[in-house]
Amino acid sequence: MRIGELARHAGVTPKAVRYYEELGLLEPRRSANGYREYDESHLRAVKEIRGLAATGISARKATPFIECLSQGHDHGDDCVSSLAAYRDSIEDIDRIIATLQARRALLVQRLDESASRTFPQETTMTDYTTLPKGLPVPEDDGAAAHLAGLAVPPLSFVASDGRSVDLSQLGEGRAIVYLYPLTGRPGVDLPEGWDSIPGARGCSTEACGFRDHFDQLSAEGVTAVFGLSSQDTAYQAEVADRLRLPFAMLSDQGFRLGDGLNLPTFAAEGHDRLYSRLTLVIRDGRVEHVFYPIFPPNTHAQQVLGWLRENPA
Incomplete structure (x- = not known):
């Protein structure tokens, strides 16, 4: 199949396919007239790369998974090297979470300090930015659908x-x-x-x-x-x-x-x-x-x- 057909079947753009080739993830054959030729193994590889992207693993880090497929495994993560890539990605996310938590703690601290200056009577500010987890979410029962446009009664x-x-x-x-x-x-x-x-x-x-x-x-x-x-x-x-x-x-x-x-x-x-x-x-x-x-x-x-x-x- 040609690059356009591959891209269509895999749900990506031809430009993305060329990018994967630049990274060494795909090696298409060349026909006599110089056109790239792809087969089902290439389609499978592109779908694997796309699936990894949904988890946050970029194409640059997809090599272990593509190599695992090329070795004849049914799944790109059947190999030990792929599991290591998973662990590395989890560690990256943990670092991001830790950074965001530190930033949030700093913002809460600064909110507390600022609110204490602005509203001096409340010496210890409560963190009102969060709610208990697992609270039930209210559903729209239509009980307010009639209100828009109504005159407010003189009360x-x-x-x-x-x-x-x-x-x-x-x-x-x-x-x-x-x-x-x-x-x-x-x-x-x-x-x-x-x-x-x-x-x-x-x-x-x-x-x-x-x-x-x-x-x-x-x-x-x-x-x-x-x-x-x-x-x-x-x-x-x-x-x-x-x-x-x-x-x-x-x-x-x-x-x-x-x-x-x-x-x-x-x-x-x-x-x-x-x-x-x-x-x-x-x-x-x-x-x-x-x-x-x-x-x-x-x-x-x-x-x-x-x-x-x-x-x-």
């Missing part, structure tokens, strides 16, 4: 800073209102089975995300950010103070907004009704956009920021 809520806030009268620009079920306090247990409820865990991580991206959100035209839950104002004020939030939290103990907009809720131990995690982008008294479901909550502020940049006002 006033008491904010953690003492203001009265009417979400239908927020003025010009976009406002972000993120609804969450409840925020825990250090030393206070969350409802039993909390982590097994899809979308329940992560309220503090979400709040800190909006805190850390508050200036960027403002730069994209956001004129107000509010967190809203059914917890009382005193509880929310403590959270806003402890986490040093640059925005106010709204208390809706009677679920008036939930009833007015038919928002999704759920129940947990000790709580007959809690807001499902959901974010509203409000503009000119109407719901412009909805984020639902939200996962993971620790990166949700970045998700909102990305949407704002893609959809400038």
Whole structure:
């Protein structure tokens, strides 16, 4: 077969085949007229190289596997030299992981130092950048599909800073209102089975995300950010103070907004009704956009920021 046919059968480009030849992985025969001629062994070799690339082993490191095939083995990794190549690649990945972990630890340290300077009342910053592993991922049940375009009902809520806030009268620009079920306090247990409820865990991580991206959100035209839950104002004020939030939290103990907009809720131990995690982008008294479901909550502020940049006002 010619180079084009080989490339087509192997799912690569002719240029890639020529590259493999330059590396010495393929040695085609030459016909009388000088054209390259390939057979099934070459096709098998190219497919082997392609498969190795999917694992991160580049063509430059594929020699042991191609030599193993040329020796008549059924698989390119039937030889000891191929196993050594696997081990070398694993060690390379381990080094990369170690480097990334060190970089992450440095970023967490610098975040801690920076946040401690910016928000001096919280002397020991919690690492809110991560969540427990294995949390169930919430699925879109369609409970928020009706919200985009709806008028926000004229309801006033008491904010953690003492203001009265009417979400239908927020003025010009976009406002972000993120609804969450409840925020825990250090030393206070969350409802039993909390982590097994899809979308329940992560309220503090979400709040800190909006805190850390508050200036960027403002730069994209956001004129107000509010967190809203059914917890009382005193509880929310403590959270806003402890986490040093640059925005106010709204208390809706009677679920008036939930009833007015038919928002999704759920129940947990000790709580007959809690807001499902959901974010509203409000503009000119109407719901412009909805984020639902939200996962993971620790990166949700970045998700909102990305949407704002893609959809400038």
